[in-house]
Amino acid sequence: MMQRLLAVWHARNLEFVRDRGTLLFTLVVPIALVVGMGIVFGGPERPLFKVGVLSTHVAQESHPFLHERYVDFVPVTDRADAIRKVGRHQLDLLFDPKDGAHYWVNTESPKGYIVEKLLLAADHGAVREPVTGSAVRYVDFLFPGVLGMNMMFSCLFGVGYVVLRYRKSGFLKRLHATPLTPFEFLSAQVLSRLSLVMLVTLILYCGVAPIIRFHAAGSLLLLLLIAVMGALSLIALGLTIAARFSSDELVGGVLNLMTWPMMLLSGIWYSLEGAPHWVRLLAQVFPLTHILNAARAVTIDGAGIYQVAPDLAYLALTALAFLAFGAWSFRWRID
Amino acid sequence: MSEPILEVRGLKKSYGTVTAVDGVSFAVSGGVCFGLLGPNGAGKTTTIEIMEGILSATSGEVSYRGEPLGRRSREDSGILFQKTALQDFLTVRQSLTLFRHLYARGHSVDALIKLCALEKLQNRDTRKLSGGQQQRLLLAIALANDPAVLFLDEPTTGLDPQARRNFWELVQSIKASRKTIILTTHYMEEAELLCDEIAIMDGGRIIAQGGPRQLLREHFAEVLLELPKQEFPGSARALPLRLFEAGELIEITTDDLDSTLRSLMDARVPLTNLRIRPPNLEDLFLELTGKALRA
Numbered sequence: 001m002m003q004r005l006l007a008v009w010h011a012r013n014l015e016f017v018r019d020r021g022t023l024l025f026t027l028v029v030p031i032a033l034v035v036g037m038g039i040v041f042g043g044p045e046r047p048l049f050k051v052g053v054l055s056t057h058v059a060q061e062s063h064p065f066l067h068e069r070y071v072d073f074v075p076v077t078d079r080a081d082a083i084r085k086v087g088r089h090q091l092d093l094l095f096d097p098k099d100g101a102h103y104w105v106n107t108e109s110p111k112g113y114i115v116e117k118l119l120l121a122a123d124h125g126a127v128r129e130p131v132t133g134s135a136v137r138y139v140d141f142l143f144p145g146v147l148g149m150n151m152m153f154s155c156l157f158g159v160g161y162v163v164l165r166y167r168k169s170g171f172l173k174r175l176h177a178t179p180l181t182p183f184e185f186l187s188a189q190v191l192s193r194l195s196l197v198m199l200v201t202l203i204l205y206c207g208v209a210p211i212i213r214f215h216a217a218g219s220l221l222l223l224l225l226i227a228v229m230g231a232l233s234l235i236a237l238g239l240t241i242a243a244r245f246s247s248d249e250l251v252g253g254v255l256n257l258m259t260w261p262m263m264l265l266s267g268i269w270y271s272l273e274g275a276p277h278w279v280r281l282l283a284q285v286f287p288l289t290h291i292l293n294a295a296r297a298v299t300i301d302g303a304g305i306y307q308v309a310p311d312l313a314y315l316a317l318t319a320l321a322f323l324a325f326g327a328w329s330f331r332w333r334i335d
Numbered sequence: 336m337s338e339p340i341l342e343v344r345g346l347k348k349s350y351g352t353v354t355a356v357d358g359v360s361f362a363v364s365g366g367v368c369f370g371l372l373g374p375n376g377a378g379k380t381t382t383i384e385i386m387e388g389i390l391s392a393t394s395g396e397v398s399y400r401g402e403p404l405g406r407r408s409r410e411d412s413g414i415l416f417q418k419t420a421l422q423d424f425l426t427v428r429q430s431l432t433l434f435r436h437l438y439a440r441g442h443s444v445d446a447l448i449k450l451c452a453l454e455k456l457q458n459r460d461t462r463k464l465s466g467g468q469q470q471r472l473l474l475a476i477a478l479a480n481d482p483a484v485l486f487l488d489e490p491t492t493g494l495d496p497q498a499r500r501n502f503w504e505l506v507q508s509i510k511a512s513r514k515t516i517i518l519t520t521h522y523m524e525e526a527e528l529l530c531d532e533i534a535i536m537d538g539g540r541i542i543a544q545g546g547p548r549q550l551l552r553e554h555f556a557e558v559l560l561e562l563p564k565q566e567f568p569g570s571a572r573a574l575p576l577r578l579f580e581a582g583e584l585i586e587i588t589t590d591d592l593d594s595t596l597r598s599l600m601d602a603r604v605p606l607t608n609l610r611i612r613p614p615n616l617e618d619l620f621l622e623l624t625g626k627a628l629r630a
Contacts, residue, residue, distance in 0.1 A: 169420030174476075176389050177414040178437040179406060332389070 019247055047072035049115040052082045054096035063097045065122035071115065086112070088136040088300060090271050093119065101126035136300055139212050144295040145268035147201055148230065152262060152288050154197050155234035156241070156255050159189055163242035164251050167333065176332035183327045186243075190235050190323065197231045198224075217302035223295060226308065229315040230291035236322030237287065243326045262288040290314045340365040340484060340515050341386060346395035348381050348539075355381040357539035358395070363532075365483075368506075368516040370530035372523070372616065378539040379519040380417060380488055386517060387414050387486050399484070410438065413482030415473050417489045421461045427472055428457040431479065438480035451475040451505060467498025474505060484515045491525060503528055523616035533616070537624050547616060554622055555614040557590035563608050571602040579621050586621070588614060 048070045054077075066073055076082040076094070085091040086104050092111040094104040101123050105112045107130050119126055166172045175185060208214070216223055237258065245251050265272070265279060266288035272280050283289045294311035297303035305312075339362035348356040356378040363369045371379045384390040386397050388404040399408035421430050431444045431453075442450065448457050451471045456464065464472060470490060477485060487506070491499040499522075506529055510516060520526055526533055527547050534544040543550055567585045572578065576595060579586045589595040592611070599606060614622075 166422075170416070170418055171420045171422060173389065174414075174416060174419045174421075175437075177387060177409075177412070177416070178434065179409050179439075180437050 019249065049092045049111055049118075050074060050090075051115060052076040052085065052091045052094040054079060054082065054094065054098070063101065063123065065095065065101070065119050065126075066097070068118050068122065071118070083131060084301070086131045088141075089138075095119065095126075102129055103127070104129045104131050106131045140214060140300060141271070141296065142269070143208070143212065143214050144299055145292055147204060147227075148266070148288055148291050148295065149263065149268050150204065151197055151201060151227070151231055151291070152234055152259060154200065155193060155231055156238040156259060158196070159193050159235050159238035160242040160251050160255050161248075163189065163239065164245065164248065167242075167246055167331070168248075170333075173333040182330040182332075186239050186323060186327055186330065189239065190232065193235045193238075194228070194231050197235070198227065201227055201231075214299075216299040218298035218304065222305055222308070223298050225305075226291060226294045226298065226312065226315075229312050229319065230287060230294075232319040233287040233291075233315040233322065236319045236326060239326035240322045240329070243330045262286045265289070267292050287315055287318050338365065339363060340400060341517070342398045342401075343382070343386065344396050344398075346382065346385060346397065347393045348378075348385060348390070349393045354539055356385070356392075359536070359539070359541055360395075361534055361541065361544060363515060363517060365515050366513040367531040368510055368518060368529050370526040370533040371517070371519040371536055372521065372526050372533050372620070373519075373536035374521055374620075377536040379521075379536055381539075382536070383486055383488050383517060383519050387412060389414075408484075410480065411483040413477035413480060413485045415470075415477040415485075415487045415490050417492065419473055421472075423462060425461055426458050427453055427461060427464070430461050430472065431475055434476045434479045441480035442478060447475040447478060450478060450508075465498070466494050467501060470494060470498070470502055471505065474502070478509070482514065484517065485509065487516060487518045489519055489521070491520070491522065499525075523620070527616055535616075535620060535623060537620075542623050543619070550619055551614055551616070554619055555588055557588050557614070558592055558611055559614045559618055560587040560589065560592075560595065561585070561610040561612070562587070562604065562606075566605045566608060568602065568604060571599065571604050574598050574602055579618075581617075581621055586618065588618070588622070 050072045051074065053066070053073050053075055073095075074091070076091075079094075079096075082091060082094045083104050086094050086106050086109075089106065089109055089111075092105075092109060092115045096102045101119075103116070103119055103126050105116050105128065116128075163172075166175075172185075238255075241251060241254050241258070245254070261282075262268075265283040266286050267283070268288070272283055275283075290311040294303075294308035297308050297311075301307075341363040343362070344360050346356050346359040347354065359378070359382055361369075371382060373379050381390065385392045386404075388397075388408055397404055399405075399411070402408075422433065425433065428444060428448065431447050435441055435444055435447070448454055451474055453468075453471060453475060456468055456472070461469070461472065474487075474490070477487075490506075491502050494502065503525065506516065506518075510529065516529070518526070518529060530547060532544070532546055533550065534541045535550075536542065543554075545553070562585045564580065564583050564585050576598065577588045579588075587595060596606070
């Protein structure tokens with residue numbers, strides 16, 4: 001028995017080692033993830049509270065509150081926007097040290113309650129400005145993120161593996177013998193997956209929203225448009241990965257390399273407010289970041305099409321670019 | 336014979352240092368069944384895939400009705416690959432409908448089902464078809480656009496004898512409609528039955544070309560004698576005869592049966608299991624290449 005087991009073990013190892021693309025990605029993906037997570041989440045201990053600070057040009061270094069430990073003081077310039085973020089729990093407190101300290105705190109925020117105690121201990125004369133309006137629940141922040149994540153997996157893995165299976169089985173070679181063009185084939189795959197993803201997303205939205213009492217402040221039609229544009233961009237990205245490769249493990253590695261950074265940096269679980277500037281810049285590359293930014297702007301802030309137009313434009317451009325690249329690099333058969 | 340519908344000129348295909356097709360040239364007239372014969376690795380599939388337009392040649396050219404291969408040749412071609420997978424979870428009818436819709440013109444799905452005797456299978460999942468049924472479906476798919484040229488790449492490899500004969504009957508009925516058929520096979524019986532003209536390939540080159548009967552006449556003005564190898568004495572191998580080994584048999588071709596038999600008897604070769612038959616294409620291949628066809 002052991003001889004047979006070892007023979008199969010050896011043959012499988014040879015297969016794995018000789019598939020260089022797969023080997024490379026099997027090694028690169030975990031290393032890249034560990035290094036990436038180390039860079040993003042490493043460094044000194046994370047602060048517990050996030051406080052926006054206005055009037056940073058004032059010599060606020062002298063204010064004792066700004067020396068508190070475990071508080072991340074984030075410079076802000078737009079007061080109205082910062083107050084809105086306090087209302088949404090994205091900032092625990094907003095502090096302006098100028099002309100007698102003022103601060104804005106969400107009266108329904110537990111973290112705001114504690115950080116207010118810290119401020120008053122440092123400066124009991126600070127003037128309180130309670131933020132009006134209902135606080136954004138975490139579930140209201142999370143729900144678009146979860147829908148976006150589901151779309152991402154369905155678009156990338158659904159399309160990537162299906163095209164790979166077609167290529168490996170020879171079905172693509174058979175289609176190649178017909179007048180069907182790569183663009184027609186890829187467009188059909190995009191439309192098929194788009195219909196499926198939209199149907200699933202709609203069912204999830206309609207089924208879950210009433211249960212968690214989720215209410216979109218803005219237009220549902222605009223939300224639908226964001227979902228369509230986002231799905232198109234992600235599906236086209238999946239097609240660029242599936243356009244050439246013929247190894248399951250290699251495609252799996254590349255798809256993981258795409259999905260994990262988006263999982264961590266696109267703001268599915270938490271806001272990237274306070275993250276290093278380069279991390280926020282990097283996050284802007286991912287289509288999922290723009291989907292979630294636009295979706296949350298509509299559901300939480302009630303944004304209209306002009307506010308989310310830059311995100312929509314980015315999604316449209318990436319969809320076109322990925323589809324064009326996929327059609328250009330597409331291979332019908334394994335050489 | 337009508338004008339050439341397909342012309343192949345100086346075709347070469349290399350994969351790195353390996354040359355799969357090495358300067359092949361031939362022309363196929365409209366309405367004939369043209370067979371590319373040869374052992375595995377002879378370059379038949381590479382040649383036919385370049386003719387189909389799905390594989391590019393390293394050098395040389397293929398023209399269809401005097402024009403380079405392109406959309407017109409693709410619209411006019413029907414192809415049955417050596418190995419083809421279909422989309423999962425589709426029935427026979429749904430698979431045919433899919434391929435029918437990829438062409439601007441062609442047979443109706445019902446006509447295709449009838450043509451390839453798929454009536455009883457039309458609602459069956461394609462993954463649940465037997466080998467012979469699968470080939471009939473793939474032939475129906477190849478006929479979806481009512482092609483002027485039908486490429487069949489080793490269409491009966493792996494089929495049982497009954498399924499193979501059923502398939503040959505289908506191809507013969509298609510031949511009767513004067514379609515041009517390009518067939519690759521390593522079954523000589525298949526080539527003799529179906530092909531009007533053949534090219535025998537070996538090592539990426541064409542080593543003989545013509546009508547099957549014409550080629551046999553050119554190379555054999557004689558009959559063929561078969562004797563079991565184990566009964567053939569070693570000393571008799573030195574006889575001045577045209578002698579070939581073919582598996583467990585010794586084959587001798589001769590145009591003078593009487594003197595050959597006398598020579599064998601003089602050499603004390605047992606003739607109890609002697610078999611005399613006319614030569615076939617397989618013998619021709621052995622004659623030309625000196626090795627067994629299915630090796």
